[in-house]
Amino acid sequence: MKSFLMKLASVVGLLFAVVALNFLLIQFAPGDPVEVIVGEMGGASDELIAQLRADYGLDKPVIVQLGIYLGKIVTGDFGYSIYYSQPVLTLILQRLPATILLMISSVSVAVVIGTVLGIFSAKRPKGLLSHFVTIFSLAGYSAPVFWTGLMLLILFSSIIPMFPVSGMVSVRGVEGPVEYVLDVLHHLVLPTVTLASIYIALYSRLARASMLDVLGADYIRTARAKGLSERQVTYGHALRNGLIPVVTMLGLQMGQLLAGAVLVETVFNWPGLGRLAFESILRRDYPTLLGILFFSAVIVVVANLLTDLAYARIDPRIGSRKKKAPSPQKAAQ
């Protein structure tokens, strides 16, 4: 309990640091939201510009703005989006589900496929499949995610028009709830495959290496000597330990996954937080961008907490004898 409270305190501190740092970093970008608004309006008078700056508190010193912002965050007020003229929280809550859906589906696909491929290639490290997995993962990992997305779009939306090019659901509307779910799934396929492609590569390499390691360990030899079937050895004994690096990586990758989501959401016009973040940067919509960054930080922190929990479950030594076990972060470094 005490350690949990300690953790919670450090999480809150971390979030504050993230917010303050983001706030200051944004100030380095040239131009401000009022210039963008005025730009899109095609020019404006000095009074309007001054009024807009005052309305959004941009006329105050940066440090005062930061203080005001931090004070508001504590009360759950994320401010008002300058560009989209609505509360940032409303905007983010509208977009959050789409991003979470995309992240969960991509992670699930990546972990399942990646691990399975990894196990198979570890069992026959010199086999054809193993080589194929190596090449495939290398290609998937090196290809820029937006390029993969565009190629998939051209192939499966333009040449073979199998999937829709854009959006999360048909804008003309669908009839019932079942049709709605199917429609969303249909739209979800390409973005998921794109975002998962990098991580399939990563997880399959990781699972392969770790399984190879584990399969050569003494206790596996013992298990084999006991006369256990190959299936029992692989899935019952080896996989448990072999999975630990994969889970560790999964937690650590959440931040990067969000970064990848920015690109994938832009390419596929997915109405999520990533695209909103991208658009907010272009429009210097500080309140929206800060809100998104805050929520992203929360997602990453929560993912890391969940990783810790999952870690303890897979390897009971970690939960009970914490001091002796390496922390997941250290293991990854």
Next chain:
Amino acid sequence: MKHFRKFALGAATGLTLMASSALAQQSLLVGSTQVPRHFNGAIQSGIATAMPSTQIFASPLMYSDSWDPIPYLAKSWETSADGLTVTLNLVDNATFHDGTPLTSEDVAFSIMTIKENHPFKTMLAPVTTVETPDATTAVIKLEHPHPALMLAMSPALMPIIPKHIYGEGNIQENPANLNPVGSGPFKFVEYKQGEYFKLEKNADFFIDGQPKLDEIIVQIFGDTANLVMAMERGDIDMLPYLTGVRDIERLDGTDGVSVATKGGEAIGAINWLAFNTKKAPFDDPKVRQALGYAINKDFYLKRIMGGFADDATGPITMTSPLATTDVEQYAFDLEKAKALLDEAGLAPDGDGTRFTMTIDYIPGGVETGRNLVEYLRSQLKQIGVEVEVRTSPDFPTWAKRISSYDFDVTQDLVFNWGDPVIGVNRTYVSSNIRPGVIWSNTQQYSNARVDELLAAAAVETDTAKRAELYKEFQQIVVADAPILYLSEMPYSLAYKDGMDGIPTGIWGPASPWLDVSMPE
């Protein structure tokens, strides 16, 4: 996996079939990358808001393709002999979407709201009051004659908003900006931020038999490549404000898709090169002119713009009744360019270089921006001018550089917005040299005669005399060359074959889509 694919495909086809049979027969799906901040065109300019705003709100006048006013909310109108009073006789059967009748009170309220809040201050600045002797008469009182008022009464600039909804509190924060109530041909239904907004037919519209469409859905795309692909596949029916030359060519060659290359002349987007006229050597008109003669405009129009852009020779959009072509044409002539630079005292050094300059461009535009400046880099070498291209990562970065005069030459794209008083004057009058404001007189150009002419033309009610004043202005500015005019922006519109009533008027898609209809 195979099964799933089949299943997904089958399900999708089934859905499409179901959807098309169940929904309205006249449904238009538009794709756009323009994200409206909100829908209240009375306080927000720009095409992102103007396109939906002109569907939701009606305005006093509309305009024909030949720039003549057409009755809309105003059945008739007259300007007094002294030019100080403009009387509008309104239709008596217009109602807002909430059922409230539209009266002269709303017109007066809208005009004063626009005057106080719209970014284009010059548009209604001379209006002192709007009198409302009865429910269908609005009398606009002016401080001095203001011929620009006529074009300012267009749908894109003067939406009539209901007083009982927008009249209270700070209008910038009125929730009805995102949930608008107007009297136009279409009613607002919903806006799903980042996905789409939906409008439906106003069955009580005051013009009988219009509009033809039952609903309009505008799907918002984050990326043009994606948008063009959606049009190519037939996912969307119409794609307005298409600017990329390769995209236009691609859609023009797509079966089942037509492209209209006309429309939006009143918006009058002109692509040009602007000089920082306070910075040497560009403070010398000879240097600016020399660059004008060194640019092969024919090459630019035919090769870079693929023949889709019209030539621009001056500050006023070519089809405007106030434009003249009787100006210096800057016919391509490298020798003349070199001679001018010699005269300006910029002799070539040992390597043949006369001077080095930077060129900025608005990020995003491929042909009008990046390709153009790359062409200039090699082209201007021929007269001994070394060009360094400065790329901006995004629009605010570029805007900051230009509005703080941190540039030599920049490509820019500036809109006329109907009357020259609204969109042209701002670039040239010396009183509009305002640091930190993009699309003000960022050239820092100042010419007493130009100031005088523009002031006189702004209050001249006789169209012929007014055109004369603008003619002299255009001749001076083109000869002085604070700006080199390159082309009008091609704003093309792609649509599904068989559609009718495509909005290709002078305001393009930023005008009510009364006659747009889908193929049966």
